Amino acid sequence: MKFLNFLIILIAAIALTFTSCKKDDDHDDTDHFHEGNVTIAFDHVWGATEEAFSLNKELTHPMLNEKMTFNIFKYYVSNVRLKAKDGSWYAMPESYFIVDADPSGSNLVTIPNVPGGEYTDVEMTFGVDSTRNTSGAQSGVLDPAKGMFWSWNSGYIMLKAEGTAPTAANGTFTFHLGGFKGENKVQTSKSYNFGTTALVVDGDREAEIHMVANPARLWHGAEKLSVKSVNTMPNALAKSMSSNYYDAVRFDHIHN
Amino acid sequence: MIRHKIRFLLFFLLIWGTSCQKDQDKSDFGLAYPDYFPEPYYKFGKNTLTKEGFELGRALFFDPILSIDSTISCASCHSQGHAFADHNTRMSFGIDGKMGDRNSPAMFNLAWQPIFMWDGGINHIEVMPFAPITNDVEMGETLENVIQKLKKHPKYVQRFQSVFGEKPIESQQLFYALTQYMTMLVSDDSKYDQYRQGKVSFTIDEEDGLQIFKAKCASCHTEPLFTDFSLRNNGLEIVSDDFGFGRITLNEEDNYKFKVPSLRNIALTYPYMHDGRFRTLEQVLDHYDKGMIYHPNLDKNLISNGKLGIPMSDVEKQKIITFLQTLTDYTFISNPIFSE
Numbered sequence: 001m002k003f004l005n006f007l008i009i010l011i012a013a014i015a016l017t018f019t020s021c022k023k024d025d026d027h028d029d030t031d032h033f034h035e036g037n038v039t040i041a042f043d044h045v046w047g048a049t050e051e052a053f054s055l056n057k058e059l060t061h062p063m064l065n066e067k068m069t070f071n072i073f074k075y076y077v078s079n080v081r082l083k084a085k086d087g088s089w090y091a092m093p094e095s096y097f098i099v100d101a102d103p104s105g106s107n108l109v110t111i112p113n114v115p116g117g118e119y120t121d122v123e124m125t126f127g128v129d130s131t132r133n134t135s136g137a138q139s140g141v142l143d144p145a146k147g148m149f150w151s152w153n154s155g156y157i158m159l160k161a162e163g164t165a166p167t168a169a170n171g172t173f174t175f176h177l178g179g180f181k182g183e184n185k186v187q188t189s190k191s192y193n194f195g196t197t198a199l200v201v202d203g204d205r206e207a208e209i210h211m212v213a214n215p216a217r218l219w220h221g222a223e224k225l226s227v228k229s230v231n232t233m234p235n236a237l238a239k240s241m242s243s244n245y246y247d248a249v250r251f252d253h254i255h256n
Numbered sequence: 257m258i259r260h261k262i263r264f265l266l267f268f269l270l271i272w273g274t275s276c277q278k279d280q281d282k283s284d285f286g287l288a289y290p291d292y293f294p295e296p297y298y299k300f301g302k303n304t305l306t307k308e309g310f311e312l313g314r315a316l317f318f319d320p321i322l323s324i325d326s327t328i329s330c331a332s333c334h335s336q337g338h339a340f341a342d343h344n345t346r347m348s349f350g351i352d353g354k355m356g357d358r359n360s361p362a363m364f365n366l367a368w369q370p371i372f373m374w375d376g377g378i379n380h381i382e383v384m385p386f387a388p389i390t391n392d393v394e395m396g397e398t399l400e401n402v403i404q405k406l407k408k409h410p411k412y413v414q415r416f417q418s419v420f421g422e423k424p425i426e427s428q429q430l431f432y433a434l435t436q437y438m439t440m441l442v443s444d445d446s447k448y449d450q451y452r453q454g455k456v457s458f459t460i461d462e463e464d465g466l467q468i469f470k471a472k473c474a475s476c477h478t479e480p481l482f483t484d485f486s487l488r489n490n491g492l493e494i495v496s497d498d499f500g501f502g503r504i505t506l507n508e509e510d511n512y513k514f515k516v517p518s519l520r521n522i523a524l525t526y527p528y529m530h531d532g533r534f535r536t537l538e539q540v541l542d543h544y545d546k547g548m549i550y551h552p553n554l555d556k557n558l559i560s561n562g563k564l565g566i567p568m569s570d571v572e573k574q575k576i577i578t579f580l581q582t583l584t585d586y587t588f589i590s591n592p593i594f595s596e
Contacts, residue, residue: 136303136382137431144386145399145427151386153504154379235506 033116034203038082040109040122041208042099043252044073047216055101055163061216064224068165068173073215074100075159075245076128076141076148077109079189083121085198090115096128096141098148101215114207118198122209126246127158127187133180153233155179158186159242161218168229175218177242179234186234186242192251200256208255217248285310287367290444292452292480296367298381298439303432305439309419313437316430318596321405322385323395325351330388330434331596333360337589339521340364340441346532354393357498359532361517362525364443364588368481374514374530376487377504381438382431399427406430441594443520445587452480458582465579472566473519473576475557482519482583488555489513491548491564492529500530511553520583537580541573 044053047062058069077099081091097109109124132142133155142149148157159177179186192211201207218241222228231237285307287296303309316322320329333348333356334340340363342348348360358374372378378387388394389402406412406425413425420429450456458466469477478484487501489512502511514530528534534543548554548564558565568576588594 134379136380137428137435139426139428143427144383145403147400149383149386151383151390152373153377154383233506 033118033201035113035116036201036203036205036207038111038114038119038199038201038207038209040077040080040111040124041210042077042107042109042213042249043210044101044107045212045214047214050212050214053101053215059216061219063216064219066165066167066225068163068225070101070161070163070215072102072160072162074098074102074105074148075126076156077124077126078128078132078187079123079125080109080111081123082111082114082119082199083123083191084115085118085120089123090119094140096132098141098146114201116202118200119194120198121191121193122199122251123189123191125187125189126242126249127178128156128180129187130180130185132156150176150178150233155234159245161215165225165229167224167226169226170229173225173229174232175230175238175241176232177238179238184234184236184239186239188243188246190246190249194251194254197254197256199254206255210252210254211249212252213245213249215245217245218242220244220248287439287442289442290449290453290480293444294368294481296439297370298367298435300439303382303435305436306419308415309433309436310440312415312419313433313435314594314596315415316434317437321409322389322397322402323351324397324401327351328395330385333388333394334363336591336594337524338362339443339524339585339589341525344526346527348394350391350394351396354396356391356393357496358530359527362521363438364441364520364585365481365518366441367439370485371487371515375500375504376515382428382435384438385431385434386427402430403427441588443585443588446520446585447582449480449585451582459578461575461578462582465575465577465582468568468572469576469579472568472572476516476555477519483516485516487513487515488557489551489553490544491551491554491558492533492543493547493549494551495533496531498531509553512551513553519580521585521588522580523584524589537577538573541568541576544568545573 045051046053046059053059055070055073058067060067075098077097078095079091080095081089083089092111095111098105099107099109101107128142132138137144142156144151148160149155150157155178157176157178159175161173161175163173164171165173177186199207199209221244222237222241228237231241286305289296317330320326320332322329328350333342335343338344342360346359348356350356361374366381369381372381372384373387378384386399389397390399403425406416416425416429419433447456451458476484476486476488487510492512494512499511501513502508504510522537526535526537528537528540534540544566545568546565548558550564554564
């Protein structure tokens with residue numbers, strides 16, 4: 001039995017060697033580019049005027065016409081992949097990030113060791129894929145100690161927005177949005193095309209994708225904070241608020 | 257050429273031999289269970305089960321360091337003598353004398369259990385301890401703080417490193433260790449098990465009880481684990497706004513559904529039901545016989561010919577209880593390897 005296992009491993013190893021040789025051949029045309037890092041920056045803006053968004057700053061929601069000051073705004077982005085000019089995809093392994101408006105965290109998603117070449121699209125999932133919601137104790141960015149996992153109703157809090165609002169019931173608002181299954185599943189894959197200019201990955205050369213995201217969009221369709229200021233479980237409201245936010249995230253520009 | 261072949265063969269044999277050795281070392285410690293048990297639901301995967309990992313989990317299970325004021329451990333409400341249910345109290349006390357709102361369930365054969373908590377809200381054994389550790393009326397602690405405390409504890413730092421390698425303690429390691437301990441809590445040596453294994457015979461009443469049980473109870477309390485792990489509404493009078501499974505799904509059709517508990521060790525784990533409302537097995541069987549209240553979500557198995565409940569005579573009830581006593585596993589509740 002063990003011998004058989006060894007043989008299987010041996011054959012697999014040989015097969016792998018061949019596969020990787022083949023892969024190298026495929027990438028002949030990108031040989032003059034060197035592996036490098038790609039950064040996706042999420043620039044947060046507020047409302048249709050796109051004024052600068054930041055935590056601990058009083059903002060007025062243009063549709064609700066209510067004042068609010070965020071002290072937490074963060075969300076999961078996962079499974080980032082890049083589409084090369086030849087149509088092939090580079091998928092980052094173990095690709096999980098918390099995009100955090102707080103300077104103690106980061107609004108940057110960094111994809112290390114991307115094969116050199118030119119890229120035309122980026123795809124990412126807002127939220128955490130269902131597999132990781134059902135696979136037990138995770139580590140790193142997915143560690144429940146990050147405060148982004150429900151203890152009593154297993155699953156990731158995919159987006160957390162908290163702060164104060166004078167019109168809200170207790171003077172505060174708390175939105176923990178998540179839910180990974182059924183009709184109210186929150187996680188959503190989005191793909192963005194860079195248009196005419198390709199993203200060039202070539203060693204230390206800067207390769208930065210700028211996305212614009214607008215937290216005010218959470219309340220496109222949601223009730224005023226004076227009516228509803230807390231939602232902390234998977235449900236239809238979590239679905240609609242997060243969809244409204246994710247759908248409005250747009251590609252802005254790239255830095256090469 | 258031949259010598260070359262022999263050398264190659266020797267090389268293979270060496271590798272083969274080494275791996276066999278390794279398997280043997282491991283087989284000293286592992287999840288053992290009778291052949292009539294199904295395959296465990298939990299797959300250890302990255303969480304390699306070892307004696308040291310199990311012992312670390314055991315130390316953590318008995319250590320109040322997991323609670324905010326170091327007063328409550330897992331074992332405070334899950335006592336081995338009661339098959340890891342609480343000490344026959346209806347509700348359990350957490351930090352500052354705060355009282356929980358459900359009966360602490362027994363803990364055994366958890367490697368076969370796909371969902372956790374009375375409402376089935378937890379989908380994986382590894383993240384189960386996250387709930388009591390952080391619940392305000394249980395241990396009231398944050399995961400972050402537990403990890404900080406463990407990192408400052410030289411004994412734990414050393415033990416975590418010997419189990420998980422030289423890396424900082426993370427909640428995953430805490431959960432892995434606790435899971436190793438919890439999954440090893442296998443209860444499979446009750447009189448019922450010895451009967452199944454042909455080691456003992458049942459009395460006439462026990463045998464009768466088993467047959468009545470099979471006819472009236474086993475559709476939900478399925479052998480050999482004595483639960484089918486489903487969530488059902490069993491017609492309890494509604495006395496609180498605890499929606500059970502409905503609290504998790506927000507679907508009205510799931511209201512007042514609770515997890516079907518295993519009946520192994522049931523004689524030790526009174527009081528019964530999610531809120532501990534019944535003190536004796538007689539009261540439980542009376543409920544199923546004639547105490548049921550209609551609810552739109554009432555389990556279909558509990559209605560026959562328009563009548564609620566499972567009709568049972570007093571003699572049948574007594575025989576069922578006699579059979580249920582055979583599910584008590586004295587080896588399990590006195591096994592020193594599960595003790596502090």
